[in-house]
Amino acid sequence: MPGWLPVLACLTTGLALLPLFYLVLRTTDYPAEDFYQAVFSPRSARLASTSLALTGAVTALCLIIGVGLATLVTRTTIPLRRTLAVLAALPLAVPSYVAAFGWQSMNGIISPGTTFEGFTAATVVITSVTYPYVYLPAVAALLRVNPAQEEASRSLGRGPVRTFFSVTVRQAAPAFTSGGLLCAIYVIADFGAVSILRVDTFTRAVFTSFSMGFDRLGGIALSSVLLVMTALVLLVEGRLRRTSTRYATLGHSASSPPLRLSLGGWTAPALLLAWAVVVTSLAVPGTALAYWSYRGVSVPGSLAEVATAFGNSLWVAALAAAATTLLAVPLAVYIARRPSILSRGLERLAYLAHSLPGVVIGLSVVMLGISVLPGLYQTTWLLVLAYCTLMLPLALGPAVAAALSAPPELEEATRALGKSSVVAYIRITLPLMAPGIGSGFLLVMLTVIKELPATLMLRPTGFDTLATRLWTYTGNESFAAAAPFAVLLVLLAAVPAWLMMSRMLKEAP
Amino acid sequence: MSRTSRAALAATAAAALLITACGNDDNGTTNGGDDGVDDAGAESIVLYSGRNEELIQPLIDQFEEESGLEVEVRYGDTAELAAQILEEGENTPADVFLAQDAGALGAIAQGGLFADLDQGILDRVPEIYRDNGDGWVGLSGRLRTLIYNTELVEESELPDSVEELTEPEYEGRVGVAPTNASFQAFVTAFRVAEGEDAAEQWLQDMVDNDPQYRERNGPMVSDVLDGSLEMGLVNHYYLYAQAAERGVEPEELPAANHLFGEGDLGALMNVTGAGVFDAENTAALDLVEYFLSDQGQEYFVEETAEYAMVEGFDAPGGLPALEDLDVPDIDLNQLDDLETTIEMITQAGMAG
Numbered sequence: 001m002p003g004w005l006p007v008l009a010c011l012t013t014g015l016a017l018l019p020l021f022y023l024v025l026r027t028t029d030y031p032a033e034d035f036y037q038a039v040f041s042p043r044s045a046r047l048a049s050t051s052l053a054l055t056g057a058v059t060a061l062c063l064i065i066g067v068g069l070a071t072l073v074t075r076t077t078i079p080l081r082r083t084l085a086v087l088a089a090l091p092l093a094v095p096s097y098v099a100a101f102g103w104q105s106m107n108g109i110i111s112p113g114t115t116f117e118g119f120t121a122a123t124v125v126i127t128s129v130t131y132p133y134v135y136l137p138a139v140a141a142l143l144r145v146n147p148a149q150e151e152a153s154r155s156l157g158r159g160p161v162r163t164f165f166s167v168t169v170r171q172a173a174p175a176f177t178s179g180g181l182l183c184a185i186y187v188i189a190d191f192g193a194v195s196i197l198r199v200d201t202f203t204r205a206v207f208t209s210f211s212m213g214f215d216r217l218g219g220i221a222l223s224s225v226l227l228v229m230t231a232l233v234l235l236v237e238g239r240l241r242r243t244s245t246r247y248a249t250l251g252h253s254a255s256s257p258p259l260r261l262s263l264g265g266w267t268a269p270a271l272l273l274a275w276a277v278v279v280t281s282l283a284v285p286g287t288a289l290a291y292w293s294y295r296g297v298s299v300p301g302s303l304a305e306v307a308t309a310f311g312n313s314l315w316v317a318a319l320a321a322a323a324t325t326l327l328a329v330p331l332a333v334y335i336a337r338r339p340s341i342l343s344r345g346l347e348r349l350a351y352l353a354h355s356l357p358g359v360v361i362g363l364s365v366v367m368l369g370i371s372v373l374p375g376l377y378q379t380t381w382l383l384v385l386a387y388c389t390l391m392l393p394l395a396l397g398p399a400v401a402a403a404l405s406a407p408p409e410l411e412e413a414t415r416a417l418g419k420s421s422v423v424a425y426i427r428i429t430l431p432l433m434a435p436g437i438g439s440g441f442l443l444v445m446l447t448v449i450k451e452l453p454a455t456l457m458l459r460p461t462g463f464d465t466l467a468t469r470l471w472t473y474t475g476n477e478s479f480a481a482a483a484p485f486a487v488l489l490v491l492l493a494a495v496p497a498w499l500m501m502s503r504m505l506k507e508a509p
Numbered sequence: 510m511s512r513t514s515r516a517a518l519a520a521t522a523a524a525a526l527l528i529t530a531c532g533n534d535d536n537g538t539t540n541g542g543d544d545g546v547d548d549a550g551a552e553s554i555v556l557y558s559g560r561n562e563e564l565i566q567p568l569i570d571q572f573e574e575e576s577g578l579e580v581e582v583r584y585g586d587t588a589e590l591a592a593q594i595l596e597e598g599e600n601t602p603a604d605v606f607l608a609q610d611a612g613a614l615g616a617i618a619q620g621g622l623f624a625d626l627d628q629g630i631l632d633r634v635p636e637i638y639r640d641n642g643d644g645w646v647g648l649s650g651r652l653r654t655l656i657y658n659t660e661l662v663e664e665s666e667l668p669d670s671v672e673e674l675t676e677p678e679y680e681g682r683v684g685v686a687p688t689n690a691s692f693q694a695f696v697t698a699f700r701v702a703e704g705e706d707a708a709e710q711w712l713q714d715m716v717d718n719d720p721q722y723r724e725r726n727g728p729m730v731s732d733v734l735d736g737s738l739e740m741g742l743v744n745h746y747y748l749y750a751q752a753a754e755r756g757v758e759p760e761e762l763p764a765a766n767h768l769f770g771e772g773d774l775g776a777l778m779n780v781t782g783a784g785v786f787d788a789e790n791t792a793a794l795d796l797v798e799y800f801l802s803d804q805g806q807e808y809f810v811e812e813t814a815e816y817a818m819v820e821g822f823d824a825p826g827g828l829p830a831l832e833d834l835d836v837p838d839i840d841l842n843q844l845d846d847l848e849t850t851i852e853m854i855t856q857a858g859m860a861g
Contacts, residue, residue: 108737112737195724198722208688208851210589210592216595297755298753363592363593363596366593370597374600378602456584456586457585462581462582468584472562476561476563476750477747477751478563
């Protein structure tokens, strides 16, 4: 184990999480008394319990749906298996605010006079767009589970169903929990859906603190509670897994095809249920968008405006994905090759930053930019830095999984042949990690395309993406003008989701 | 990864980068750089706008054409831009801040960041619609009204005063948007005019009367239009915006604005306004002056259905003129204490 790796990992992670450190630094400006008053109040307790309940409900549902769908498409002979497999990944491309708007408009169309809001509504809407966080790693893990062990179990007289639960699920469980972790953190940080559906969660209170009171430090103080909640979730997740096996490899193939069950009489109900989930998640926002375009008369400025926004979205998303994966790789190798307090600590920090709302990271980058890096303020570079801070775990997860599956013996052999450790990593480990790094790249890209609050705050003046355009037009009730941007945004974000999924299926034996 | 899929992925990535690189070039040339002066040497200013691009950009385009100045506009949410400006402090790249509500302008003025405006600009606008510290000036007005569904509610059922909405006959029928800045401005005005206790009592009585909560004014007006809500406290212009989006005249919609009269607090006029950060920046002052010119004021009346802040202009369709309005006598500068209001709204159980 070379000494430069921890140093490099600390440097890259430190760079990516610079805004987080700066945020903590700034929070110390806040008077302790006010801090306690804001954080330890009955209101805080109420909001925190709502947040935790929502997190629990959504995560549980996502686990059921994600694992269920993944099992159907990898372990059964259900008809239209591949089509279902790809479509089931796509709801990840729908931003939660678009989904919430879509469900609300659909409710208005189907049963005018009623409202669609509250805890249950939010649970349904958020689940419909976050279950792929479980589904994707679950598919990868289920494709990878070594069939030899399952065959052994079968030959010892266990039935296919019992074998699945005792052998298969156990091997893939770390992937399920890591997906569940991403879901949980997503719910903690989500603002779009809960604000539209009027559920009072902690994140909403953080935003309210900014937008109602111009109380910047108060909002930041409140977001420390989000960090505590995430730490709790990380603790729970840590208990559920064995450290070294958390990550599913995306795109690593087993030696022989997995066993597939025939569903027999259960085929029809399984088909119905699976397609109902996928079609509902995609069709509700889709139909609402179509309805907006049909009903309204507003139109987007011009084709050039749409094209520019599309190009800008693609450009910053690709740039952010490249930067985030670049910064994540050293840490990924470090975590995989030397699980230590330091490496695990850095990893936890990355997840903590992921749970902060975009506006909080955005504002901390404003502080950082204006006082430390004025030359970069309101340039693409600081915007990309904010994306790195927000998205690091998305790039980290698949990269660690890939690093874990690359045998360290190869590096050792290379070094034994007299090559330096740098050469060993670059020539041997990196190529083996490529599929995982690629998955992380796509996941970051997809998420950046959907991101709004940090983008609004940090973009270069006059720089518009699909998300900011959507914000402009919906802010003025011009839903018909907004619709093409929403459609393009979802389609653009669907490409990485589709690429990830189809690649996994292609590589499956 | 198979050879073909890797090649496909590489090709896609290359194509994506190529396309985006081109897209970015386009953007660079159309929007200019980040620096204050562009290549042609024309003077340029930076405007932070909390007003929606669709509502204000056409007027800015006109200004650019007439003045030869270039305006780089940074659009955002009014409150978030205010937070950003307060964070940027003296180093803010902004030359002008255009805000949706007086509260945000008050917060910046209180932070000591606005420079004084010329007396000539200030004098265009009645004193009640500007900062008494000369930091900002109102540009257009938004009247608080009670929008109601004309098929569900008889005119005789409508209250004379906003305070009557706590009575039993309105139980469960009235929409409010407690997290909306205009509603908060109204509650703040209530506190200023009638005292803290009265405001607290009214909010409590409202909550007990089971109002219908909405996140924003837009959805509230949509719900009144489709009949899922009978009436709601909003700003006057949402009705006009909805009519425009549906391609009809406001009178054709099954809803109307009910005005509270006789200085009732329910008829508060909140303003959008602007301030500058450097008194020496004549281009910035020119822009504010342009907003208050006849052309600027006419634009607000005709395009956004708001009230002009300069007297003598027509009111938006069907509403009484500015001079004839009986708005409550409230100093808008006093509306910057939103924190107490928010605490009160939260305590009453209206918002998280």
